[in-house]
Amino acid sequence: MSDDEREEKELDLTSPDVVTKYKSAAEIVNKALQLIISECKPKVKVVEICEKGDSFIREQTGNMYKNVKKKIERGVAFPTCISINNTVCHFSPLASDETVLEEGDILKIDLACHIDGFIAAVAHTHVLQEGPVTGRAADVIAAANTAAEVALRLVRPGKKNKDVTDAIQKVAAAYDCKIVEGVLSHQMKQFVIDANKVVLSVSNPDTRVDDAEFEENEVYAIDIVASTGEGKPKLLDEKQTTIYKRAVDRSYHLKMKASRFIYSEITQNFPIMPFSARALEEKRARLGLVECMNHELLQPYPVLHEKAGDYVAHIKFTVLLMPNGSDRITTHSLQELQPTKTVDDPEIKAWLALGIKTKKKGGGKKKKGKKGAEGEAQAEPMDATNGASTQEQE
Template sequence: MSDDEAKEERELDLTSPDVVTKYKTAAEILNKALQLVVSECKPKAKVVDICEKGDAFIREQTGSVYKNAKKKIERGVAFPTCISVNNTVCHFSPLASDETTLVENDMVKIDMGCHIDGFIAVVAHTHVLQEGPVTGRAADVIAAANTAAEVALRLVRPGRKNKDVTEAIQKVAAAYDCKIVEGVLSHQLKQFVIDGNKVILNVSNPETRVDDAEFEENEVYAIDIVTSTGDGKPKLLDEKQTTIYKRAVDKNYHLKMKSSRFIFSEINQRFPIMPFTARVLEEKRARLGLVECVNHELLQPYPVLHEKPGEHTTTFQC
C-alpha cells in the first residue's frame, strides 16, 4: 500500500479529526433541516411541498461548505425527505403531482438524510399535529419508540452484539403493549454506504435472519426504531406510491426501452450511490423507465408500507 493509499485508509476511520468533522457538519445541517420540516408540518400543508423544502435546504446548506477543498467533495441529500402519516409506516415522498395534505391530529413521521464527502447523517422523528399533550395509544407508541431508541443507543458499544439490541427493544415495546415493526434494519454506515453489511434486526423471526455481529470501536450505526399499535407486519398496498430508489451497483443489464436507458443514464450520472426520489426526474418518462430498471434489479426500491387503518405507527432514528 502506498503512502497516499495508507493516508486515505486512515481518513476513513473515526480516529481522523477530518472524518469526525464531516460527520458533525452533516449532522448539524440535518438537524436544522429537520427543524424546518417540523415547522412546515401544519394542517392543509401539501406533503410534497414539505419534502421538497427539506431536500432543497440540505442541498443549499451542503453546497456552502467545503467549497474551497483541494479535491472535489461530494455532498448533499443522503436520503430524500419522507413524510409518512398515521398508519403509513415509511418512505412516503410523493411525486410533484400528488395532492396529499396534512390534517389536524395527524401523526407525521419524518425521515431524511444528509452527507458530506459520503459521511452520512440520518434522522427520523415523529410529530403530532395537535395542541396540548398526546394521550392514549398514540402516546404509548411514541414512548415505546423513544425509549427503545435510548436503550439501543446504550447497547451499541464495543463488545456488545447486535442480538442484544434486538432482544432489548422488543422488551421495551412489549412494556407499552406495542410491537416493533418487522422488516426494519439498523445498518452500519460507512463512507458512501448507507446500508452496510453489519446490521441490527429489530424483530427476530424465522423468515428474516441476519449474521451475528459484534460492535467494534470507531464504527458508525444508524439506529432505526419503528413501533406500532398494530401487529407490526406492514404491507405494500400500492406499488405506484414507491418513489425512492438506490442504484444496485453490483447489477448490470442491457435495458430494452429507450425511456429506461435515458432514465438509467441520468441516475448513473446524478445518483450513482445514494438513494434518490423519482420526483427529481421527469415524471412521465420516469414512470415508464423505472419499472424496467427495478424488474431487472438495477435499482433497489424503498417501498411505502402501511399498517392497518386506524393503527398508530411512529419512528425515531439516531
C-alpha cells in the same frame, strides 16, 4: 472511485476530519428536521414540505468545502419522507401528488444528508396538534423513543447486535406495542448507507442476519419503528414507491429509450445514494423505472402500511462509537407525552441508567471532557417516559 480503491482508502472515526464531516452533516440534518416540523401544518401538501427539506440540505451542504482543491461530494443521502398515521415509512410523493396534512395526523419524518460520503440520518415522530400527546398515540411514541434510548446504551463496543434486538422488543411490549418487522439498523461507512453489520428489529425465522459485535470507531444508524398494531406492515400500492437506490453490482442492456435515458440520469446524478423519482422527469420516469426495476438495476424502498387505525412511531438516530463513549449526533426533542403505560421493569430501568460516555481518569481534564461531550443537547436525548434526561438517573 472503484470499490477496491474505496476499501483501500476507507476512513473511520480515528480521523478527526471524518468526525468533523459527520458532525457537520448532523448539524445540517438536525436543522432540516426543525425546518420540516415548522412547515407541517394542516392542509399543506406533503410533497411541498419534502421538497423544502431536500432543498435545504442541498443548499446547506453546497455552502461547505467550496474552497478546497479536491471536489467533495455532498447533499441528500436519503430524500425527505413524511409518512402519515398508519403509513410506516418512505412516503415521499411525486410533484403531482395531492396528499395534504390534517389536524391530528401522526407524522414520521425521515431524512439524511452527507458530506464527502459521511452520512447523518434522522427520523422523528410529530403529532400535528397543540398540547400534550395522550392515549395510545403517546404510548407508541414513548415505546419507540424509550427503545431508542435503550439501543443507544447497548450499541457499544463488546455488545452484540442480538442484545439490541431482544431489548427493544421488550421495551415495546412494556407499552403494549410491537416493534415493526423488517426495519433494520445499519452500520454506515463512507458512501455506504447500509453496510454489512446489521441490527434486526424483530427476530423471526424468515429474517436472519449475521451475528455481529459492535466495535470502537464504528458508525450506526439506529432505526426503531413501533406500532400499536401487529407490527407486520404490508405493501398496498406499488405506485406509491418513489425512492430507489442504484444496485451497483447489477448490469443489463436496457431496451427502451426512456429507460436508458432515465438510468443514465440516475447513474450520473445518484450513483450511490438513494434518490426520489421526484428528481427525474416524471412522465419519462414512469416508463423508464419499470424496466430498470424489472431487471433489478434499482433497489426500491417500498411505502408500507399497518392497518387503518393503528398508530405508528419512528425514531432514528446516528451514533458515533467514539473512544470516550457513544455520541448521538442526530436528534430532536419530542412533544410532551402522557402515555397510558409506565415502565416498571427492572431490566429496562437498568438499561436506561447505563452511562453513554466513558468516564475519564484525571482531575481537571475529566470535568472539561465531560462537559464537552455531555453538555451538547444532541448527546443527551430525553426519556419519553418522564420527560427527564435518562443521564440524570445515573
